Amino acid sequence: MNVKRGTEITVCGYARASTIGQELEAxxxxxEQNGASVIYKEKFTGTKTGRPLxxxxxxxxxxGDTPMVTKLDCFARSASQGSDLIKDLISKEVKGRRGADIEVGYHPI
Structure with missing residues (x-):
């Protein structure tokens, strides 16, 4: 999903299912209900960290962008991986609605 965007702040959602048979619609x-204007959808095992999308x-x-997931396991498989990802986002000055939060659904972590 190559996305071309201007300079506006964007809420970017990420939906993942582990198997082909699982649905992403929910x-x-x-x-969408929580403001994601761009959504990346991927069917890829969560046991690997190299998820392409x-x-x-x-x-x-x-x-200023806000990354959003509906479940923590879509973001990271472990606390240490999650911590590393958050550090990377902070270094890029990616900020959620409350500083450098990553949003889970509509509830910031």
Whole structure:
């Protein structure tokens, strides 16, 4: 999903299912209901850290953007991985609605 965006702040959602048979629609609806204007949808195992569309999302985030997931396991598989991702986002000055929060649904962590 190559996204071309201007300079506006964007809420970028990420929905992931682990298997082809699982549906993403409930996650997509929740992301849309909570303001995601761009949604990356991926069916990829959560046991691997190299998720192609998630990595693309991380690469396009710019200062002020808000990344959003519906479940923590879509963001990170462990506390240490989550901590590393948050540090990377803070270094890029990606900020949620409350500083450098990552939003889970509509509840900031």
């Amino acid at each position: 996650q997509v609806q929740m992301l 998630f990595n693309e999302l991380l690469n396009v985030l710019k200062e």
